[in-house]
Amino acid sequence: MKKPITNKLLWIFAVGQFGWSLLSGIVTNWMVYYYTGTPDANNPNTGIFASGITQSPILFKLTLFGLVMAVGRIFDAITDPLIAGWSDRSRNKAGRRIPFMRAVAVPFALITVALFTVPQTANVAVNDVLLFAILMCFYLFMTIFCTPYNALIAELGDTQEHRINVSTYISFTFIAGTSISFMLPNVAGLFGFAGQAGSIRLAVALMATIACIAMLIPSFYIKERDYIDSRPSETPAFSSLLKTFKNGQFRRFVYADVIYFFALTLFQTGLAFYETKLMEIEDTWTFPLTALMTLVSVLLYPLVNKLAPSWAKRS
Numbered sequence: 001m002k003k004p005i006t007n008k009l010l011w012i013f014a015v016g017q018f019g020w021s022l023l024s025g026i027v028t029n030w031m032v033y034y035y036t037g038t039p040d041a042n043n044p045n046t047g048i049f050a051s052g053i054t055q056s057p058i059l060f061k062l063t064l065f066g067l068v069m070a071v072g073r074i075f076d077a078i079t080d081p082l083i084a085g086w087s088d089r090s091r092n093k094a095g096r097r098i099p100f101m102r103a104v105a106v107p108f109a110l111i112t113v114a115l116f117t118v119p120q121t122a123n124v125a126v127n128d129v130l131l132f133a134i135l136m137c138f139y140l141f142m143t144i145f146c147t148p149y150n151a152l153i154a155e156l157g158d159t160q161e162h163r164i165n166v167s168t169y170i171s172f173t174f175i176a177g178t179s180i181s182f183m184l185p186n187v188a189g190l191f192g193f194a195g196q197a198g199s200i201r202l203a204v205a206l207m208a209t210i211a212c213i214a215m216l217i218p219s220f221y222i223k224e225r226d227y228i229d230s231r232p233s234e235t236p237a238f239s240s241l242l243k244t245f246k247n248g249q250f251r252r253f254v255y256a257d258v259i260y261f262f263a264l265t266l267f268q269t270g271l272a273f274y275e276t277k278l279m280e281i282e283d284t285w286t287f288p289l290t291a292l293m294t295l296v297s298v299l300l301y302p303l304v305n306k307l308a309p310s311w312a313k314r315s
Contacts (some may be wrong), residue, residue: 003226005158007165012221013156014169016101018177019214020145023112025181026204027138028268031115033276033283034200035065035131043276043283045185045196052120052127068132076139083147088233095224096232097148097155102219108141109212116204120197145215155228164308168301175294177214178268181207182290185283 036055037047054064062070083100090096115138119131153170157163184203191199224230244250271290276283 002229005156005162005227007162009222009227010156010162010166010169013152013166013218014173015214016149016218017170018173019105019211019216020108020142020149021174021177022181022207022211022214023108024142025178025268026112026184026207027115028265029178029181029272029286030184031069032065032269033272034116036063037273037277042280045188045200045283046276048196048200049116049120052124053131054124054128064128064131068135071132072135072139075136076143079140079143080147083143084151085233087148087151091232093225095228096230097152098219098222098224100148101145101215104141104144105212105215105219108138108145108215109208111138111141112208112211113201113205117201152224152228155230160309164305168305172298172301175297177211179287179290179294182272182287183207186287189284 033046034049035047035053036050038050039046039048056063058064058067087096087100090099092099094102111134114134115131118134119127121127121130153166154163157166184200184207187206188199188203191202193199194202245254272283272286275281275286275289
């Protein structure tokens with residue numbers, strides 16, 4: 001007999017979402033800000049690491065940083081089904097998902113810190129290569145954690161109530177992690193003794209440590225085999241993906257998901273620049289504004305949860 005899945009367990013599981021979204025938010029929200037642009041009176045840290053990498057356009061007016069970010073997303077799309085297949089075929093006694101999450105949490109946090117630390121040699125060409133290599137590792141580690149983690153969402157959502165609840169909980173922790181990532185300049189202010197660059201790196205290290213702990217909590221608390229009766233899959237990853245895409249409902253979900261994450265990436269990547277350059281406010285105000293937007297979003301959660309069951313019945 002398997003142990004019953006409880007809302008407490010789902011909340012503990014959702015803590016992992018807070019961890020990886022915090023790391024993702026640090027990179028998505030602040031790498032463009034610190035690696036491109038020029039400082040001004042209100043925001044002297046804008047582009048503080050820009051001199052270390054190539055800034056001039058390289059291909060079709062794309063800068064090195066923009067090109068690296070684009071390639072990283074393509075690399076992420078390729079590795080997703082590979083890691084998914086690896087996880088599905090796993091025969092680990094601890095489960096098919098948890099061992100991946102447990103193994104990669106620390107490297108995932110460390111590589112995030114490295115992105116703001118390592119590509120700062122005296123040679124710009126070396127920095128360009130290092131930035132590319134480290135960012136590819138970042139996306140790889142994020143995939144190794146997130147793909148098995150996302151698979152657990154469906155496996156822990158054994159009833160309609162649990163599916164709605166776990167989706168709500170991880171939405172909340174995702175927003176929390178992303179919002180707190182906007183506190184990076186505020187946290188850096190606590191380390192003023194380390195200088196401009198040093199304070200940013202210490203802030204990243206502190207937030208990455210918190211994120212790592214958050215990812216490890218469900219990895220060690222949840223005993224996957226106690227709750228889920230899963231068997232290794234024998235179907236190759238890409239073959240399984242092709243069969244899945246034959247389902248019309250799944251394709252509709254994918255289209256919506258792609259649009260959602262495209263919009264989210266535009267929002268996250270550009271928000272810091274929009275607020276500091278167009279609104280001309282200090283970067284320390286990014287968190288209060290994001291927190292206000294988050295509050296409005298959270299206030300809509302009860303309404304969405306109330307309407308979800310009735311909409312599900314109609315469809």
